[in-house]
């Protein structure tokens with residue numbers, strides 16, 4: 270194997286999302302990252318050059334690289350979450366580019382749900398504004414482990430260190446208020462590339478890393494929960510062949526914790542205890558499994574296990590509950606029905622539920638809790654309680670992004686109407 | 693590498709296996725679309741991994757335009773035989789014979805667009821409720837907006853502006869009678885990831901992906917393979933060149949690239965150095981800026 274080939278085999282995967290108000294430069298920044306890291310190909314560049322010319326732009330608009338639908342290109346806006354990819358020798362990146370206008374909250378929540386990091390853009394001319402607060406609140410609600418505040422358009426404030434420091438101090442107050450742990454700051458110009466991939470010559474006062482450098486190096490492995498062994502059973506494997514006549518394997522993805530052969534485990538909801546006999550894969554047995562691996566668990570005892578059940582550590586179980594309190598983000602044009610019935614999808618489990626109460630809604634611009642108005646409509650964030658028709662095996666979202674999250678589905682339209690985070 | 697860490701390919705693999713198992717669990721009659729190209733070969737490999745030691749619990753479906761590279765069909769049949777997998781083939785020629793579609797005429801005629809009708813008919817006849825495809829979001833800008841679980845109405849159409857939100861790894865495959873889903877297990881893979889993975893896993897692929905000598909002619913900057921399916925203009929000349937294919941689609945609209953790469957290592961280095969996307973060799977996407985979006989709305993792969 271040549272060095273060139275083997276080098277690709279120890280890259281890590283980092284998923285990040287971008288947040289900012291309309292025109293703060295999100296699309297331009299992503300275009301810049303792709304362009305400067307050479308992830309844009311000639312035929313793509315040619316295509317956007319032609320589009321830019323058609324629209325009468327003087328310069329090539331890098332934002333066109335991410336705006337994929339016809340309506341978006343025509344109107345110069347981003348309608349929906351778009352996914353972009355690029356790689357450096359250290360990491361492969363998946364970017365969720367979310368639009369900054371209407372339906373903003375819904376899209377940002379979607380992009381944030383799988384992100385390891387969030388880039389929050391601030392226009393250096395405007396500083397920390399109400400919207401910044403909102404973006405930071407959502408990033409924190411979705412428990413994105415790392416926040417990178419990109420103070421953009423530094424070219425329009427003469428690359429002023431003073432402006433940068435002022436915004437940084439203002440933001441630190443926000444972070445404190447929201448209890449955000451890991452925040453970094455970078456002064457950039459997305460348009461001209463300062464501190465995006467290459468260090469800025471215009472801001473020699475900035476001694477920190479470039480954005481790409483930071484994205485390549487922030488620690489992500491430790492963001493996963495390696496403590497609480499949780500394995501939602503996704504599918505039961507029963508080969509119809511003589512060779513594997515008695516084989517019953519439980520296929521799924523490790524949600525959290527570590528599983529090893531010999532581990533004492535408990536199966537929920539039955540509560541029956543057994544041990545892990547082996548961890549099977551197509552390529553043979555493993556001596557351990559951890560998130561986010563997809564494996565098949567083989568248990569010592571012949572007990573009845575099916576999709577929706579959860580195999581957990583015998584010592585440390587999730588809560589088994591029917592009355593649940595959660596923060597939700599409403600994602601549908603039709604408002605939530607008071608005491609409405611919905612289907613909940615939680616890990617591989619599914620249950621009907623009834624909304625009991627709306628405790629409060631959050632005003633995402635001021636972060637105040639609103640208790641007078643209980644109507645939960647599109648883009649609203651609210652704290653609700655609901656009762657499910659059968660027990661769910663849950664951890665709090667703060668401790669576990671997988672066993673702490675769920676979606677709500679409208680039983681009439683089948684649409685996904687809300688995203689939920691268990692408290 | 694750190695403890696409890698896996699590389700990007702293993703993480704993508706785990707995600708795709710999760711998605712494929714989710715399909716088997718949520719749908720009653722899913723199929724996996726198989727073209728014989730590298731993406732569908734990788735997707736099928738992942739499906740085998742997802743259910744081992746059992747066989748893949750669904751059939752593969754090939755929409756055959758009739759304009760194939762013979763190497764691809766031979767490869768396909770050998771793979772099905774070797775893995776004991778059930779293959780359904782639906783022919784565009786049948787849709788033409790039944791009068792459901794009209795064959796394009798002229799030099800640039802292609803059956804690519806006609807495939808949509810054959811595919812949707814196949815889905816309806818066989819009561820397929822989910823068709824998995826090897827589409828990747830990095831391929832094309834309309835695909836970048838695609839969900840893992842993509843809902844199709846009773847006409848098989850995609851409504852890109854009104855897609856269900858998709859959060860965490862919670863996939864909503866609920867639908868009404870007559871509707872179906874398209875699921876894209878390798879959504880998050882790039883062309884490079886696919887090649888690296890083929891290399892890492894030592895997956896067999898059709899030999900036309902590797903460098904070979906072939907009779908070709910130049911059209912619109914593409915090198916098209918000389919075959920009975922493509923009428924040539926008087927001005928077009930047959931030449932022998934050393935080429936390989938970066939993608940394998942319908943023979944009438946898939947161009948070859950000049951290349952000496954005859955090992956996976958060579959291909960990976962070539963892809964790394966390449967300055968054009970693989971879709972750049974696909975004639976069908978060049979028809980207009982929104983060509984893919986339009987085809988996808990109608991129900992294309």
Ligand SMILES: Nc1nc2c(ncn2[C@@H]2O[C@H](COP(=O)(O)OP(=O)(O)O)[C@@H](O)[C@H]2O)c(=O)[nH]1
Nearest residue numbers: 291292293294295296297332421422458459460
């Ligand atoms: N001067 C300057 N303009 C910028 C910078 N970044 C973005 N812009 C411009 O700001 C406008 C909005 O950018 P866009 O990327 O579409 O913002 P989005 O709405 O956040 O995606 C465009 O005209 C960009 O060219 C920057 O760093 N400096």
Ligand SMILES: [Mg+2]
Nearest residue numbers: 295296332347
């Ligand atoms: Mg934008």
